[in-house]
Structures are given as C-alpha cells and as structure tokens.
Amino acid sequence: MAKVIAIVSQKGGVGKTTTAANLSAALAQEGQRVLLLEADPQGGLGRSLTPTEGESKGLADVLRNWARTEEAITPTLVDGLQLLPAGKVDTQLEDRLHEMAREDPFVLRELLEELRDRYDMVIIDSPATLGHLTRACLAAADSYLVPIQAEELSYRTLPRMLEVVEEIRETSNPQLECEGFLLTMVDLRTRVARKVVNQLYENYGDRIMVSMIPRTVRIQEMTDRKRPLVVYSPSSKGALAYLEVAREVMLHGPGD
Amino acid sequence: MAKVIAIVSQKGGVGKTTTAANLSAALAQEGQRVLLLEADPQGGLGRSLTPTEGESKGLADVLRNWARTEEAITPTLVDGLQLLPAGKVDTQLEDRLHEMAREDPFVLRELLEELRDRYDMVIIDSPATLGHLTRACLAAADSYLVPIQAEELSYRTLPRMLEVVEEIRETSNPQLECEGFLLTMVDLRTRVARKVVNQLYENYGDRIMVSMIPRTVRIQEMTDRKRPLVVYSPSSKGALAYLEVAREVMLHGPGD
Numbered sequence: 001m002a003k004v005i006a007i008v009s010q011k012g013g014v015g016k017t018t019t020a021a022n023l024s025a026a027l028a029q030e031g032q033r034v035l036l037l038e039a040d041p042q043g044g045l046g047r048s049l050t051p052t053e054g055e056s057k058g059l060a061d062v063l064r065n066w067a068r069t070e071e072a073i074t075p076t077l078v079d080g081l082q083l084l085p086a087g088k089v090d091t092q093l094e095d096r097l098h099e100m101a102r103e104d105p106f107v108l109r110e111l112l113e114e115l116r117d118r119y120d121m122v123i124i125d126s127p128a129t130l131g132h133l134t135r136a137c138l139a140a141a142d143s144y145l146v147p148i149q150a151e152e153l154s155y156r157t158l159p160r161m162l163e164v165v166e167e168i169r170e171t172s173n174p175q176l177e178c179e180g181f182l183l184t185m186v187d188l189r190t191r192v193a194r195k196v197v198n199q200l201y202e203n204y205g206d207r208i209m210v211s212m213i214p215r216t217v218r219i220q221e222m223t224d225r226k227r228p229l230v231v232y233s234p235s236s237k238g239a240l241a242y243l244e245v246a247r248e249v250m251l252h253g254p255g256d
Numbered sequence: 257m258a259k260v261i262a263i264v265s266q267k268g269g270v271g272k273t274t275t276a277a278n279l280s281a282a283l284a285q286e287g288q289r290v291l292l293l294e295a296d297p298q299g300g301l302g303r304s305l306t307p308t309e310g311e312s313k314g315l316a317d318v319l320r321n322w323a324r325t326e327e328a329i330t331p332t333l334v335d336g337l338q339l340l341p342a343g344k345v346d347t348q349l350e351d352r353l354h355e356m357a358r359e360d361p362f363v364l365r366e367l368l369e370e371l372r373d374r375y376d377m378v379i380i381d382s383p384a385t386l387g388h389l390t391r392a393c394l395a396a397a398d399s400y401l402v403p404i405q406a407e408e409l410s411y412r413t414l415p416r417m418l419e420v421v422e423e424i425r426e427t428s429n430p431q432l433e434c435e436g437f438l439l440t441m442v443d444l445r446t447r448v449a450r451k452v453v454n455q456l457y458e459n460y461g462d463r464i465m466v467s468m469i470p471r472t473v474r475i476q477e478m479t480d481r482k483r484p485l486v487v488y489s490p491s492s493k494g495a496l497a498y499l500e501v502a503r504e505v506m507l508h509g510p511g512d
C-alpha cells in the first residue's frame with residue numbers, strides 16, 4: 001500500500017513543484033517505487049520532466065474518461081519514478097477540473113485507489129490555492145507536507161492552511177496527518193529570515209522538519225535538464241538536503 | 257480618469273503583491289492619487305499595509321452588497337495611497353467571489369467606474385491563476401503588467417498568459433494593452449538567469465520594461481513595517497528600481 005503525500009501551500013512560489021520533483025526523485029534513489037501526480041494544471045512538472053512538452057495524455061484526460069490511467073502515466077529519466085502529468089489544460093478545462101473536484105471531493109482518492117498497490121510512495125503537487133482541487137489532494141492523502149519560505153507573507157498563510165486541513169479531517173479524511181513544514185530557499189544571513197524562523201519554531205516547533213533546503217540557484221536548471229537537481233547534481237548541498245527529507249519521510253513510516 | 261493597471265501572473269511567488277505595493281507607493285510619492293485594489297483573496301496586502309489585520313470590510317463585502325465602497329477603502333501609512341483590501345475571506349467566500357466573477361466578468365470594471373474620477377491610478381493585485389477573478393481584473397484594466405522571474409518555470413507561463421489576454425481582448429476589453437513585463441528578483445550572476453533573460457529579449461523584446469528589480473531581501477520587511485520598501489528605505493537599490501518603474505508607467509501615459 002503506497003503512502004500518499006500531498007505537497008500543499010496556498011502561497012505562490014514557495015517551492016511546491018521543486019519539492020515534489022526532488023523529493024520523489026530522492027525517494028526513488030532510495031529504492032522506493034514512486035508515482036509523482038501533477039494535480040496543479042499550471043504546474044510545469046510535465047514540461048520539466050518529460051520530452052513531450054505537455055502534449056501527451058494527463059490527469060485531465062483520465063478524469064474526463066478520455067484516457068485510462070495507464071495511458072497517462074509516463075516514465076521519467078529517473079529510475080523508479082513515474083509521472084502522471086496534468087496534461088494539456090486550457091481555461092475551460094481548468095474550470096472543469098475545479099468543478100469535478102467540487103462535485104466529488106474524492107475524485108483523486110478514487111483514482112489513486114487502483115494504483116496504490118503498484119507504488120511505495122505517491123507524491124502530489126498541488127496548485128497555489130485552497131480551492132476544491134487542493135482539497136481533493138488533501139482528501140486523497142495520508143499526510144501533507146507544507147513548503148515554507150522564511151519570510152512573513154509565507155508564514156502568515158499557515159493558520160488558514162491548518163483550518164482547511166481541519167475541515168478536510170472532519171469532512172472527508174480523518175486519517176490525514178502532518179508530514180511536516182519544510183523550510184525552503186533558506187538564507188539565514190538576513191534578519192527577516194531569522195525572525196520568521198524563530199516565530200516558526202515558537203509556534204509550530206513540533207511540525208517543522210529537521211531538514212532545511214538552502215537557497216541554491218542550481219535547482220532551477222531542472223526544466224533545462226529534464227530531471228531534478230538530486231539527479232543531475234547529487235552531491236550538491238540542495239540535493240543532499242532533499243535526500244535528507246526523503247530519509248525523514250521514510251522514517252515517519254508508511255501509510256496505514 | 258484614473259488609469260487602471262492589473263498586476264498579473266499565474267505563476268506563484270514572482271512578486272505580484274510586492275510590485276503592486278511598491279509601484280503604487282512610488283506613484284503616490286510622484287504625486288499621483290493612487291488606489292490599490294487587492295483582488296487576490298489570499299494576497300496579504302491588507303495584512304501588510306493596515307493595522308487592522310484583515311478585520312475591516314473589504315472587496316468581498318462590497319461585492320456582496322454588505323458594505324459601500326467608501327466604507328471598505330482605507331488610508332495607508334503612505335500619503336496619497338489608499339487601499340481597498342480583499343477583506344476577511346474564508347473558503348466559501350472565496351468560492352463565491354470566483355462564482356461572481358464567472359457570472360459577471362465586468363464585476364470589477366463596474367466597481368471601478370464609480371471611483372475612476374477620484375484617483376489618477378488604480379493598481380490591482382490579482383491571484384496566481386488565470387481563473388475568473390484574474391480575468392475580471394483584466395476586463396477592468398487599461399493595461400496589464402506581468403512580473404517575471406529570470407527562471408524557466410516563470411518564463412514558460414508567458415504564452416498561456418498572452419492567450420488569455422487575447423481572449424479578454426476579444427470578449428470583454430478590446431482596449432487592454434500591455435504595460436510591460438517586469439523582471440523581478442534579478443540576479444544575473446547565474447547562468448540560468450542570463451539564459452532566460454536572453455530568451456525573454458529574443459521573444460518579447462518590445463514588451464520588457466526598461467527597469468529591472470534586483471533581488472533584495474530588505475523588500476521582505478514590508479509586512480513588519482506596515483509600508484513598502486520605497487517608503488521605509490527610499491534610497492535602497494530596490495526602492496530606486498520601483499521608482500524607475502513608476503516613472504516608466506507615467507511616461508506611457510494615462511488611460512483613455
């Protein structure tokens with residue numbers, strides 16, 4: 001039974017997609033069979049990790065019954081890592097996806113039911129909102145991981161996120177646990193960053209993951225290289241940090 | 257007649273909110289009467305620029321006819337700059353806002369009609385999607401300004417954005433012009449950044465604004481200081497860059 005982890009934050013640009021790609025690749029390097037699910041229609045994972053530039057079938061096609069799940073799942077350049085991309089999505093289709101998630105909050109959970117015995121881990125990249133699609137990701141997950149930058153605008157989104165998690169726990173997924181808050185793009189040389197990190201530990205100490213991801217520009221080469229940093233530069237500080245996150249996740253243990 | 261500029265990008269974390277706050281404050285410093293409209297329910301402007309921590313009335317109340325526009329508009333610590341915050345928004349209300357914008361794409365345009373003679377400039381901060389709320393911002397605007405980071409994931413969102421702009425031009429706002437693409441968080445010391453900047457100039461040369469905003473951590477103190485960088489540190493390199501953007505915008509000329 002695969003463990004399902006949803007990478008969530010309503011704050012834009014905090015590193016959800018980067019974390020989803022590098023964490024899943026690091027888990028694959030540790031011998032896990034991993035599926036990476038791109039539930040963010042604007043995500044960029046399909047473009048970054050496969051040569052087909054988003055032309056192939058994806059989640060949007062599977063949910064409309066225009067493709068079977070197996071047709072939409074594609075290998076990546078990382079051994080042990082497969083990707084179910086969002087697929088080609090225009091505005092109408094994006095609306096349709098949000099509509100489907102509103103009508104059936106379990107739409108992603110049901111999709112993953114048939115796949116859970118083929119993988120050890122499923123990592124879901126979600127959009128930068130707390131709307132129906134993100135809630136469907138939380139309803140499908142065993143745990144949620146929140147990337148957070150050490151700055152004020154990102155920190156202040158946490159209470160709202162935790163409210164929504166509580167709602168999901170009450171309405172659709174009582175087992176949903178916190179995988180942790182992952183500090184990303186960390187640069188502690190600044191006063192602002194140190195202040196926010198203090199606030200984080202004071203208010204959420206028990207949820208903050210041990211590993212932190214340093215700010216490192218090399219991580220942005222993923223789209224060019226068609227593979228995440230942990231693959232093209234495995235001994236870089238960013239890659240080692242994501243490897244630590246993978247080990248921390250594996251220590252937390254499997255799904256139920 | 258105020259000129260209305262929508263700050264848009266479906267990519268998260270590229271600096272929409274930071275640009276909206278600093279550009280409007282810089283325009284106010286140049287003697288313009290400015291209204292800053294927070295059309296992003298998760299924006300953070302209300303929290304950052306006013307002492308009331310989002311308790312006061314906002315756009316959400318005005319659109320539901322629970323408050324008159326004047327009640328929701330609040331002064332800021334910047335002379336000449338007033339703010340119409342999003343207001344206190346939970347998930348139901350956020351859905352409701354998206355619904356309203358779907359039912360009436362001109363909902364924001366109508367709201368601004370009654371205000372345009374009181375201001376010289378209206379700056380709109382929009383959410384990180386291309387959904388109905390962002391389209392309502394584009395329908396209400398004279399021009400759109402796209403903050404863009406010099407990195408691949410942000411660059412690749414441009415074609416899709418320009419498609420949506422064309423749709424809006426055809427369906428609801430033929431006058432909509434491009435104010436420009438503004439490079440933010442720029443650090444040209446990296447190969448990736450220089451590569452993306454080359455691609456940007458090759459493919460969109462005529463739309464790129466002359467001013468660029470350097471990466472500068474001091475800009476992140478806005479929420480603590482309750483005012484944007486251009487006010488608390490006017491001679492810093494980030495502030496001077498936003499002052500240049502304000503001057504460039506004023507040179508482009510007023511709305512019609």
Ligand SMILES: Nc1ncnc2c1ncn2[C@@H]1O[C@H](COP(=O)(O)OP(=O)(O)OP(=O)(O)O)[C@@H](O)[C@H]1O
Pocket residue numbers: 011012013014015016017018019040043126127128184185186213214215216217219220238266267268269384407408409410
């Ligand atoms: N540790 C890091 N160091 C430097 N840059 C990083 C790091 N992690 C992510 N980035 C860069 O920051 C930008 C935002 O990251 P990413 O796109 O993963 O965030 P996101 O939360 O998925 O954004 P969105 O809200 O648009 O979905 C990207 O350009 C990415 O390459």
Ligand SMILES: Nc1ncnc2c1ncn2[C@@H]1O[C@H](COP(=O)(O)OP(=O)(O)OP(=O)(O)O)[C@@H](O)[C@H]1O
Pocket residue numbers: 010011012013128149151152153154267268269270271272273274275296299382383384440441442469470471472473475476494
């Ligand atoms: N020039 C800059 N230098 C350094 N940091 C910056 C700069 N501009 C913005 N930031 C920081 O980057 C983060 C993202 O900026 P901001 O929140 O303005 O982006 P956004 O596009 O509005 O995000 P969202 O998609 O969540 O609405 C913030 O923490 C902000 O303080």
Ligand SMILES: [Mg+2]
Pocket residue numbers: 016017018040043125126
């Ligand atoms: Mg993303």
Ligand SMILES: [Mg+2]
Pocket residue numbers: 272273274296299382
């Ligand atoms: Mg914003």
